[in-house]
Amino acid sequence: MKRFVRWLSILALTVLAGALLLAISSLPPAPVKLAGEVAANLAVSGVSHPVTAVLLNFRGYDTFLEVAVLIIALLGMLAAGLPPPPPTGSRNAMLPTLARLAVPLMVLAAVYLLWAGAFRPGGAFQAAAVLAAAAVLLHLAEIQGPWPDNARGPRLAIAGGFLLFLAIAAALLVNGGLLRYPPEQAGLNIVLIESGLSVSLAVNLAAFFLLRAPKS
Amino acid sequence: MNLNELLPLAVIASSLVPALLIFTLPEESVRLRTALNLFAAITKIILVGALLIGVRGGEDYAFRHTVLPGMDLVFKVDALALLFVSLSAVLWLFTTLYAIGYLEHAPNRSRFFGFFSLCVTATMGIAMAGNLFTFFIFYELLTLATFPLVVHRGTPQAMRGGTIYLAYTLVGGALLLAGIVWLHHLAGHTEFVQGGLGNALHGINPTILQAVFLLLIAGVGVKAAIVPLHGWLPQAMVAPAPVSALLHAVAVVKAGAFGVVRIVYEIYGIEFVQTLGVLLPLAVIAAITILWGSLRALFQDDLKKRLAYSTISQVSYIVLGVALFGPLGTIGGLVHLVHQGIMKITLFFCAGNFAETLGIHKVSEMDGAGRRMPLTTLAFSIGALGMMGAPLTAGAVSKAWLSDGAAAAGMDWAIWVLTASSLLNAAYFLPILYRAWFRPAPDSWPHEEIAARGWRETAWLLLLPPLFTATATIGVGIFADAAFSPLAWAQLIARREYVSLGQ
Amino acid sequence: MNLILDPLAWLILLPLLWATLAFVATDRYGPRLAIAGLVGQLLCAAMLAQDVASHGSIGHLAGGWAEPLGIRLFADGLSAVMLLLTQGVALALVLYARSYFSQATPPAFWTLTGFLIAGMNALFLSGDLFNLYVTLELVGLAAVGLVAAGGGAAQIAAALRYLLATLVGSGAYLFGVALIYGSYGTVSASLLGQLINAEAPIAVWLAAGLMLTGLLLKTALFPFHFWLPPAHGGAPAPVSALLSALVVKASFYLFLRLWLGPFAALTEAQPWLAQLPAALGASAILWGSWQAIRADRLKVLIAYSTVAQIGYLFLIFPLFGTGALALQAGILQVTAHGLAKAAMFIAAGTLIKVSGSERVLGVAGAAVHLPVTLFAFALAGVSLMGLPPSGGFLAKWLLIDAALDQGHEWIAGIAIAGGLLAGIYVFRVLRLAFRVTIADDEAAPLRPAAVLEWTALALAAASILLGLFAMPLINLLAGVTR
Amino acid sequence: MSSGLIFAATGCLLFVLGLGGVLLLKALLRRILAFNLMGSGAFLVLVGLAQRDGTPDPVPQAMVLTGIVVAVAATALALTLARRWQALTGREDIGRVGDAGSRRRSKQRERRKAPR
Amino acid sequence: MNLAFDLLLAAALLWSAWRTLATPQIGRAVILFIVFGLLLTLAWARLDAPDIALAEAAIGAGLTGALLLDAVAALRARRPNMDGDET
16 A cells, blocks of 8 residues: 555655656746846946846845744754753864864855845855854854853844844835835845844854753 | 614523523522513514414524535524424423522422523523424433432432433434434434425435434434333433423423424425335334323323323323324324423422322322312312313314314224223223322321412412413413414414425 | 835744844843834734735835846735734744743744744735745745754654755745746746746746655645654644644745746646645645544644645645636635644644643643643644634635535535544644543642733634624735736 | 856756655665755756846856855755754664654653652 | 756756755755755856855755754764664
């Protein structure tokens, strides 16, 4: 029975794969072309890089909710019970030196990515990832200890960036819509949001590694 | 909202509000609860009195509230509704008095009286329902409100009885629901109209209409304990005596019988039922139930069980009366709705007294009970004689009209059924009376709980209600021709139902 | 109107705000933030419903960009009903939870609850398929977090199974969105409603299939229900209530929206498709009821009842004929079940808390020492059985009526049979409650806090009263276009 | 055949592969990996199919950025749960043990409560 | 040339994905998943999506990979016997 179900599922999946391939190979061109719309409105978006414009202006609301998803994942960890911290003293002797050298460079890279996001590939998410990686490196080098589950600092940092985003979204309701930037201030708003976000996201991502149950 | 809309609501509220209040009362506040109960019962009787006078004068009392598009909650007080309303309102007062005495030291009285009042609320709703939708709402509410009463004692037998009761009534409810929605779908509405829905039903496939009729009658037939849907009633007698009174006389089986009346007269219309060819089968089923119930009663040693089978038989008199085409049978059926209630409640009160005072539960333990408890036994005898149709009692009036109705409808076999049933009634009641009055008393009673004080054989509150209802059994028989007697009222209803038929 | 007080926007912002604050603040402030926030949200939902009732549907351009470039939020009668239900039930549950968790709150409970509600509100208000994906994840992950709360092995197992199911569900949904975007170049639901027609390419059919199936998985429709009983039966009572009453409805809502909106042309072109969800719904009713009848633990019984009750929601799909009956039946069922199931779960929570036993048998004697809670349980049961007067009854009535109207008598039969099966499992509990227990003679068990009993009763009473005052809800739905 | 279409086709196959993995594999970690493959497949289709005519489209690209972050969030949560599960039970898959175990436990609790 | 490269890359993606699920050792599977992520980065570059390529490298392959490695190490540390990888 079990084996039968298994083979049936594999058959069904194969059929699905075939149908999907067939479907995309015969697809007529799409009637709506958003790339053109993005290009047409890029000038008033506050940034010159189209992906950033979509991410933080045209579809900024998606990004807003997505930050909440990241926080929820962290909350889920807290709810389920944090893993214990790794045993200390097993680090590679070279790690602290490496970390001390690399971390400043990584921070620099993050700032660059954040700044670059306005007009070329990069932005808050990539910057946050680099920052988080720096924090993890510090942690592995045992320079930065694990965060206990009631640590205030990381929580404040995570909440702060998101609350800033929320405050801007709410304040802009005066313009008649969530996150509806006035064109002349769009750039400033986006920079503000992205700076807040990169810290918030970085701490959030780092917390996946650093937030550990207190040693029993 | 004017007074004519308000009055039906007030009748509902006069037991619904006390029910909700009683639920919140702590167990110890006996006085407050008693006061509330009596206040509610008396208020209701006064309200019903006002309605009686108004309806007789041709006043219309109706309340309408839209629940869904095209579906209204309707309370409509017509003569038929009032027949049932006043029966229940009056008997409720006595049952309440009786229950207060009966449950004097029992636990969980707040819960009991809460559901008790809720039961009566449901009965009022059933009586005053202006369409099948409303009828169904209160019909199911009655099921729900009686279940906690049936299982009130919490014993394994009570649990079993309650479960069987639920199984029957919930399935019955489901059938009824299916019938009602189907009818609503076919006819567009389910309002009760004198003479039936008429045109709304014409042009519909008769087979479908027969099926719907079957569903509807089966649905209400469960509560009316029509054979073969009667199985729950003998099981439910494990409930405390006031609850049995409620089930057998005031509320549950009456709700079923009343439903049959509404469906036959005011949904399909008696003439249309005749045309569909389902009137005769209904009469036959009723006749079978009458005989079957009486036969089974004959073999029960448990007193309450014997009474339960007797109820099965007697309630179908109402159905039989309804199924006899012509006003005489209708009058017989309707008047029996009231008369059976008064007589049967007397019997259950008395059975409760025997059980509470002396611990008598079985017919075989009845020897000499008449000497120890003469008043109760007297009341019991009157009730039993009434059931047999002895002259000057309520039973005689109903049976006379039913027989006339059968003759008028050309269904002479029904007369034989009635006669046979009367003989059977005598066969299962007379031995009880004989034992109670003429056999010597045993040395000790099974379980004597209440000692006699002078001529007062048991507690006040247990004694008065059966005495009153026994008196009423004779009263409605002797004064059957008085202005507000049940008979006069049944005649009024029949006149109005058949006027719309042009008879 | 004052733009900054736009109730639609605040329904999303408020819960996010208090959830984030609860994340930073200590547990002591969690309940206060939640209650204050939810009172505000309830107000917003009422205002929004008022607006919808007078203006029809209301749009809100996030970022000020019109479709297809931007995301358009919108509210019509359907969303208004869901929003009202969500805020109302959540408020009662939060009040209950505050007392229920008075000794120890599971970690992150308040903040997760806030994010969960935010996610649902965002879902009810979104008109953009990709944005809806994000809200789905928001709801799904927050719900998983709540299930995991407490961290016992049973909770973790339930959470893991739930997580995998919800991730596969949203994964399939996302893949469908990708195909849709590839086919039309937009993910705006309203635009797609105009673009998609019966001659749509295969990719669109596949997309619809994947998205709808993914949502069925998240809604736990039979046979995708396997994750629900452990998750809903194992979580703390307020969480179970939140999940059973509201969370599964969110993905159902989306299913319904897609069915009636973007994919309407597809489902109308192939009417037999509608039989599939109905057939699964019927199976769900039978299977879920059967499992509830033989469940050993009280909360598992209630969870299986949810499996069965979800089935009713899917019976409506073949019945969208010319009239509005099917939609009314579906939404009444959503509302009535939401209220009743929340009441039942928290009543069960109180019963379990007092008796100390999670088994159905633990209810014995509750009629004596926990009358209010038991009464709430019974009223909720009345609505679940579809007995009058209750919202569940009206839903069943409309469903049967619609079934007869559209000539699908078997659906009417299933609805009636399902009510009887529900009667068995509800009365299985109720009759036990009346059983006299030996424990009665001993010291009475401790009485729970009043708020635990009365919140359950309030929710149950609401599900009953819905059976008498359903017209406002029906009127709200009148403006919902197919 | 454009790059877009090639990678969209790859995405379809990855999605089905991942889906099969999540449904049919036992080990939790493996299923989490499979979920990530599923997600990557969806992302490739989203961008690849939209760019099948060769012109870049920033809208799906932004969506994928959002999607990647959501995926990492889900993965982090799933891994925490899997680790916790293994720490509690020593198991690295979830069979039907979850129900049976909880039922057994509830009965044990029952028994412990009984004498009170 | 480009077409050939794309096809090769697609094949490599599918192969690494397949191996990720099929390889018997979980540690190796995670490594293969990281390889898959890096290949995916190339694919994003081929699709003119440098933003995603960056994010995929940093988050998709990088952070996710690190999380997975962390988890594998933790799981392994708790296993009673070191030799038994999962089946």
